[in-house]
Amino acid sequence: MDLKIISKPIVKDLESFNVYFKEVMKTDVALLNIVLKYITNKKGKQIRPVLVFLSAGLCGEINHRSHIGAAMIELLHTATLVHDDVVDKATVRRGVASINAEWNNKIAVLVGDFLLSKGLQVSANNDEFSFLKVTSRAVQLMSESELLAIDKARSFMIDEETYFDIINGKTASLISSCCEIGALSTGNNKDDAENLREFGTNLGLAFQIRDDLLDYISKSSLIGKPVGNDLKEKKITLPLIYALQHAEKSQQKEIIKLVKNGKLEKKDINYILDFVKEVGGVKYAQDKAREYCDKAKKVLSKYPESEYKTSLEKLTDFVIDRIS
Secondary structure, three states: OOHHHHOHHHHHHHHHHHHHHHHHOOOOOHHHHHHHHHHHOOOOOOHHHHHHHHHHHHHOOOOHHHHHHHHHHHHHHHHHHHHHHHHHOOOEEOOEEOHHHHOOHHHHHHHHHHHHHHHHHHHHHOOOHHHHHHHHHHHHHHHHHHHHHHHHHHHOOOOHHHHHHHHHHHHHHHHHHHHHHHHHOOOOOHHHHHHHHHHHHHHHHHHHHHHHHHHHHOOHHHHOOOOOHHHHOOOOOHHHHHHHHOOOHHHHHHHHHHHHHOOOOHHHHHHHHHHHHHHOHHHHHHHHHHHHHHHHHHHHOOOOOOHHHHHHHHHHHHHHHOOO
């Protein structure tokens, strides 16, 4: 599925949003303007603004409030990416040098802080305090989940419940915020806001499970990183969690020892990938992702047919079927 097809009902909205977003990003500081232009020139798939506008269209009419909400989410999301690259010591983002690599860590952290504060300012200047409540909750959950992941990774004690707590905060919270804000932008209807938050949460969980699955089933050239990269970074995700829970004790200890060691060779990675597939970890994760997509579609079934609903259904299918 092509995202251009999914975005067809909101093409003009995205075009006007891109103009508005560049205006929002303008400052009087020359260096900051250079860095911000660098960021806006390498925009990705714009999944988050797409979700805001499609959710708004589903619940009413896309308007200026929808654009304000999309800008807030995009500023928040971009700030987290810039900060994440510093934390992870990443040198590349979307095929080009990251901010910390192109400039330095200090500039990257300050730019991330600016983007976060700009999102707050956009909300306050437009009296959009319901949007601020939603995004503040997302930031809190994202921060808590990252720290939870770090804490659990130290002891290698991540079970399925903990995994879902982590991905709910790490990914689903921001995606659900997009959908909830899109609904709120059309008139602050609480039922619509709750429905779209539920839709976004399920979509976000499916998205992250699928993302984690790609480390086990995709080709390196498609996902832009080596298969097994999560294993090298000692990231314990759903396919491996399930496989370890259903393996013989001796094999369980062997796999844990390999991953804990952190110096995995190609043969070790292939051994673990085969183990996860044979024990059923890949199938279990695929079924779970599909289950959450079905839950997301069930929420959409409450709404009458429209081009926005059709696009959200297609987006749900895209999440479960994507190969990169």
